[in-house]
Amino acid sequence: MKFSYFLPTKLSFGFGAVEGIGAEAKALGGSKALMVTDKVMVKTGIVQRVSQHLGGIGLEVFDEVEPEPRIEVAQAVADRVRSGKYDIVIGVGGGSSMDMAKVATGFATNDGPAKSFVGNGLFAKEPLASIMVPTTAGTGAELTVTSMVTVDGHKQWINSPLLLPSVAVVDPDLTMSMPPGVTAATGMDALCHNTEAYLSNLASPITDSAALEGIRLIVQNLERAYDEGSDKGAREPMSLGALLGGIALQAKMVYGHSIGYTIATQFKLPHGVSCGLPLPYILSNYAVACGPKMKKLGEAYGIDSADDPAALGMAMAEKARSLVSHLKIPTTLKEIGVAEGDLSSLADECIRMYPRPNSPLVFDEQSMVQLYHRMWDGNLAP
Numbered sequence: 001m002k003f004s005y006f007l008p009t010k011l012s013f014g015f016g017a018v019e020g021i022g023a024e025a026k027a028l029g030g031s032k033a034l035m036v037t038d039k040v041m042v043k044t045g046i047v048q049r050v051s052q053h054l055g056g057i058g059l060e061v062f063d064e065v066e067p068e069p070r071i072e073v074a075q076a077v078a079d080r081v082r083s084g085k086y087d088i089v090i091g092v093g094g095g096s097s098m099d100m101a102k103v104a105t106g107f108a109t110n111d112g113p114a115k116s117f118v119g120n121g122l123f124a125k126e127p128l129a130s131i132m133v134p135t136t137a138g139t140g141a142e143l144t145v146t147s148m149v150t151v152d153g154h155k156q157w158i159n160s161p162l163l164l165p166s167v168a169v170v171d172p173d174l175t176m177s178m179p180p181g182v183t184a185a186t187g188m189d190a191l192c193h194n195t196e197a198y199l200s201n202l203a204s205p206i207t208d209s210a211a212l213e214g215i216r217l218i219v220q221n222l223e224r225a226y227d228e229g230s231d232k233g234a235r236e237p238m239s240l241g242a243l244l245g246g247i248a249l250q251a252k253m254v255y256g257h258s259i260g261y262t263i264a265t266q267f268k269l270p271h272g273v274s275c276g277l278p279l280p281y282i283l284s285n286y287a288v289a290c291g292p293k294m295k296k297l298g299e300a301y302g303i304d305s306a307d308d309p310a311a312l313g314m315a316m317a318e319k320a321r322s323l324v325s326h327l328k329i330p331t332t333l334k335e336i337g338v339a340e341g342d343l344s345s346l347a348d349e350c351i352r353m354y355p356r357p358n359s360p361l362v363f364d365e366q367s368m369v370q371l372y373h374r375m376w377d378g379n380l381a382p
């Protein structure tokens, strides 16, 4: 066995964790902060709730982040962070805000248009220190090297290990006011991270341990958090499950996220909906390819009655579909308006633009088209 794991981010978790943000910022040498967030966070008072704990640290707020941010938003963040003498960046919100906060730390110290950093490892100079404060239980972006950007209508990414945040302050109290639809989408994203990371060929004992516990926590608590948002006993494990998903993400995603990218922009789906829809089909498809590992995955999904990987895969797929339905997330491509005639081109885009060399299941054009047809029809059986 051989693996490496790199996570320099300090974690502070629990109800009330946000109260320590000023001390964390000072410990990082922060005296003037740029907070990167969106207008919903301002409107709901979360920006104010976080800011009040910053002590004497100077603060300016960039609140122009949009969902699934375009490269133009990343450029606006770059212009802003380069225009002031900030020494720390604070990301407050969901994955989009945290992703834009992460790239802001790199743009502050590296010259060039935002577009020139799309790709892997393109920051040469050490970025600013950063603190991430997630307000959803979903993306795990507070612990990852990846920032997603939409370029010319397609999902792309800015990746760099230098952009890993200095500190992640994960306070479940900040997730309590999430509306049910956001709880559903972000919670499904977290479940997909844990599941796809577990299915990846790059999985290690570290990512597997995180993923299995993350799945267990989310499967047991997502419906509760969705049905009753004020249930602290469900919100806390959801925050933890999402954080574990961020840890597991180093194993990289398999084709569930790739499929999600092909439908997200065109059909205007939140990220968690676009990757939640394919999840049941991914589970049944990958079951045989991942044979020996499936038993533990089944247990995490609350299923331990089937020994045969294919039967277990179908049982998990049914379980995931019932969860997706409960959360009122579409379960077929037909439902979101995909035309049957477009399935081949979506399958082609999936393989061509979002390949997964780490996937234990290899798709050719034909098998990917078949998978898209099953997702269109609602047929779980591979």
Ligand SMILES: [Fe+2]
Pocket: 139, 189, 193, 257, 271, 275
């Ligand atoms: Fe995701």
